Amino acid sequence: MSVLTTTGPTGAWAWAGLRLEPEPALAENGAHLGLPEAQRRLEAATLEQVWLSQQWRPDGRAVELRYATAPGGGVSCTLLCRAHAAGGPAASAAALALRDALAHTPRHVRAEPIEDAGALHTALVPFAGPPAGLVEVRRRLSWAWLQRRDTDFPLGVAVDPLRAEAVSWEPVWEALARATAPTVVGICLEPYAPPQELLGYLRYLAQEYGRLAQPGAPSPVFGQYIAPDPFAVRAAARYHEALAAAAGRGYRMRISLAAAGAAPLPLAELIAATVAPPAAEGGGVVARAVPPHETAAAWAGFTGLQLPWLDATYRQEVPQPLGGWEQILADLVDVPQASAAFRFPYEIPGRPPLFRTAGRSGPDPEAAAPAPAEGRDPHAPSF
Template sequence: MTAPGPHDGVLTAASPQGVWAWVAVRLAPAAALDAHRGYADVPEEQRRTQAAGQELAWLEALLASGPGIRFELRLRNDPSARLLRGALLGQARGADHDAAVRAALALRDRLTAAPRHVRAEPVSDTDEVRDWLAPFTPHPDGLAELRKPLAHAPCARRDTGRTDSFAVSPLRWAAHSREPFWAELGRLPYPAVAGVCLEPYTVPQDVRHAFRALADEYARLAAPGPVRPTWNVAAPPDVFAGQALPLLQDAVRRYAGRAYRSRVSLACAEALPPGLAEQFAAAAGGAVVCRPPAREWAAAWANTAGLNRNRLPLTYAQGAPAHALNPVEWLLTDLLDASEAAAAFRLPYEVPGHHPLFAAPGRVPGPRPAEPGPAPARQPVPPGGDPGAPRFDG
């Protein structure tokens, strides 16, 4: 039997922009309390808070990973065992094949050094990596994207070229239990995946200047405007701009250095069950659920299947006029600081004595779920087959 080679478990694909490479790290909760090394002598609430704090520190460290990489926490249900399986998926880019492989392996090493309440094992089988990326074709009504809340209103002032004003709310980090959502995801009788994709991003100086300029613009709109000669009175403040101003000032502080570009996705092989995406959104720091329209379905699934982060304008606009969002405002809709990233990105964790939620070595699968009723009629996959199925070199 041949020993695994150093590049085993690395999928690659060439493109005009260079070579892309994908890797995976298998995840499971630590086997027992003693595996937490220091969490065993504290109450459960404090232990969960400590674990969440470790994840936040880990994500802060990964911000320094540099450009050209992405990684995703992906949870996948096993309908036969009624358990979840977890993995960290990584994507790296290089000028050529060898550079991409080196970057992907270095990323895999960093992902394997996960916090101590999980067990992380590199995947050396490329078929398993491929299966983690695109395990099934989702139902046309089986996709949802989770986004930071985006509010909008027509701009009431005429002394500006702005037609609409926007307010982007941050995600809220808290050490709340994810058990309710994980349990619901694990009970589904058909395949499903939930993923949180992060891309380290160093906010350039010109973008920081643009954030400050945007905050200054809203501060001007939130104050009385210039005097109108006809009536000799000042234009009244724009109420919505006043409400959005604190969020923009907070964004100037949050995104002054390193941050993450993000994508949070949920996909099911059948239509999404009522409430599941909303439960995920609530657990992810107060995100909102956005359902991709038919014209963006293929791009949404391609993002998940290829670990990509291409913009979905109609989906991400949340009902706002997408054409009115300028590039800086679009950036704010998917930019997360480390605490916001930690709000959405929660590694597998189990409470001792509670019903197991995750597959782990040596764990006996639970009973098969009851046979479901007739499945909803499958709508055809959009023309051209599965547009999200990635094409890899090996």
């Protein structure tokens, strides 16, 4: 069976997967000779954004693109999916239907379903237990105590954006191929339709920060000029961007790294630099090693394609806990921002190949996958 399922009080979850590799044929992958590299990358990213928009169904599904060090060298890529239903058979059928829909990838990518349950379990749970190196790549939280007193909240918090442009992931793949310890990079996306309560809260924040970014009315007693709040000037634009993202096809996103050795912070920081706008103050994305007391929750989210809130890891230096809506806003991205991180494998003609493909030598990943431990259900993720 090519689906893994588990059942709990809230229903059943099912997982399926695809093995991805770049299409090497120039006639099929759009990488035409004579076309500038930036133009080839833009065409690929445009096709990927169309694919992302087509998968937007806020029905409990999630998809995760994973890059991993491949046995024998190079990088392997898998696309995993998660579906939810009231019972196991319905969840399995939904996961298979979702996998079939995901298989219609852009023309520069090959997709092959993972039919073996053991190989699927290995792709979903790449290590026997929580590895020593767990790192999360997060959008940076900016905060400041507001200087204005004519507002209901004294602490201002905003989330920096990701790039909204085609970016090259080749440096990341090259660094991953050189990793000395088994390492996996996972980019998880969950389609999200914000409720009216969240949209109303976003409109309130956009209006409030916009008001604080303007000169305030002078005091009737002292007649002093009230200057715009410096943080509100920066935050107002961020909340208008967040409102636009929430109004369209938005995704909640998680970028995670898992390594058998030490926490792969250099690789995580390279990913942060790749997906963050270069003009952002201090970088729009940060890398955070998961502390020991949040390792179990982080690993459960990684192996289950879930998005749990890890307060110590995600809150960064904000001095107060974030509310439920703020936690969602910290994860929420629109399609262009999601595409900056959710990049399918591709190859550039004339450059050494980075990915392990069926036509190249190397050990079979299914043959190298460890067999499920005796007495353990091979069809359930280990969380």
